[in-house]
Amino acid sequence: xxxxxxxxxxxxxxxxxxxKEATFISQKRKKKATFNFPITLMSDxxxxxxxxxxxxxxxxxxxxxxxxxxxxMLHLYNVHITxxxxxxxxxxxxxxxxxxxxxxHDLIRLEIPCLLQRLRxxxxxxxxxxxxxxxxxxxxxxxxxxxNVQLSLGKSWKMKNLMLNNRCAISYALDNxxxxxxxxxxxxxxxxxxxxxxC
Numbered sequence: 397x398x399x400x401x402x403x404x405x406x407x408x409x410x411x412x413x414x415x416k417e418a419t420f421i422s423q424k425r426k427k428k429a430t431f432n433f434p435i436t437l438m439s440d441x442x443x444x445x446x447x448x449x450x451x452x453x454x455x456x457x458x459x460x461x462x463x464x465x466x467x468x469m470l471h472l473y474n475v476h477i478t479x480x481x482x483x484x485x486x487x488x489x490x491x492x493x494x495x496x497x498x499x500x501h502d503l504i505r506l507e508i509p510c511l512l513q514r515l516r517x518x519x520x521x522x523x524x525x526x527x528x529x530x531x532x533x534x535x536x537x538x539x540x541x542x543x544n545v546q547l548s549l550g551k552s553w554k555m556k557n558l559m560l561n562n563r564c565a566i567s568y569a570l571d572n573x574x575x576x577x578x579x580x581x582x583x584x585x586x587x588x589x590x591x592x593x594x595c
Contacts, residue, residue: 398411398434399437405445406445406446407445407446408447408448409446409448409449409450410448410450411450411451411452412453413430413431413453413454414453431453431454431455433451433454433456435457435458435462438458438464444465444466446464446466447466447468447491448468449469449470449471450470450473451471451473451475452473452474452475453473453474453475454475455476455477456472456475456476456477456485457476458481460484461487462484464486464488464489465490467489467491467492468492468493468494469492470485470489470492470496471494471498472496472500473498473499474499474500475500476501476502477500477502478503479503479504479505479507482503482506483507490512490513490514491514492512493514493516493517494515494517495508495512495515495517495518496517496518496519496521497519497520497521497523498519498521499523500523501524502524503524503525504525504526504527506520506525506527506528508528508529508530508532508535509531509532510533512532513532513534515532515534515535516534516536516537517537517538518530518535518537519538519540520545521542522541522542523542524542525542526546528547528548529548529550530548530549530550530552531550533550533552533553534554535552535555536554536557537555537557537558538552538558538559539558539559540560540562541559541562542562543562544564545562547560549576550576551576552576552577553577553578555579555580556581557580557581557582558573558577558580559583559584560586560587561585561586561587562586562587563587563588565585565586565587569583569585
């Protein structure tokens with residue numbers, strides 16, 4: 397049925413897969429996704445038309461550059477995908493403006509490349525990231541919710557709205573934001589158990 401639904405002219409695809417035995421609580425406990433999304437559908441049929449892609453509770457393992465040149469919005473919720481695989485998905489996605497990643501626990505290291513010149517909105521929520529490097533230069537709104545994420549914002553000159561919920565968020569903000577994101581207008585910081593010492 398998915399092959400029937402995905403046509404060469406499709407612009408938006410929202411796919412939520414719930415295993416029969418799954419409940420909302422079990423999903424929050426990182427229940428393993430069981431449906432392997434057929435990535436060939438994207439490369440063969442709709443890479444020139446798809447603008448919005450929302451996937452929930454699937455395995456997504458692209459092994460080649462897709463070139464989704466019309467993709468503007470990508471939401472992945474509890475999707476099993478690595479940083480390299482996400483790189484394949486985003487390669488040549490020059491139109492991408494909105495990226496949201498939530499409960500993607502196979503993401504350990506992630507780089508947001510500078511080629512994403514149109515990316516304005518980035519959310520990375522409750523993934524298992526250890527390293528997040530952001531090189532996209534025009535992000536104006538960024539939200540990070542995680543625990544021990546080593547964050548690098550690069551030169552985010554257009555960042556205006558920033559939310560950090562991280563174990564070292566206060567230290568990071570004090571040490572880095574004045575130089576890497578000097579135009580922040582709204583800053584929200586949540587940090588548990590962080591102890592700061594001033595001289």
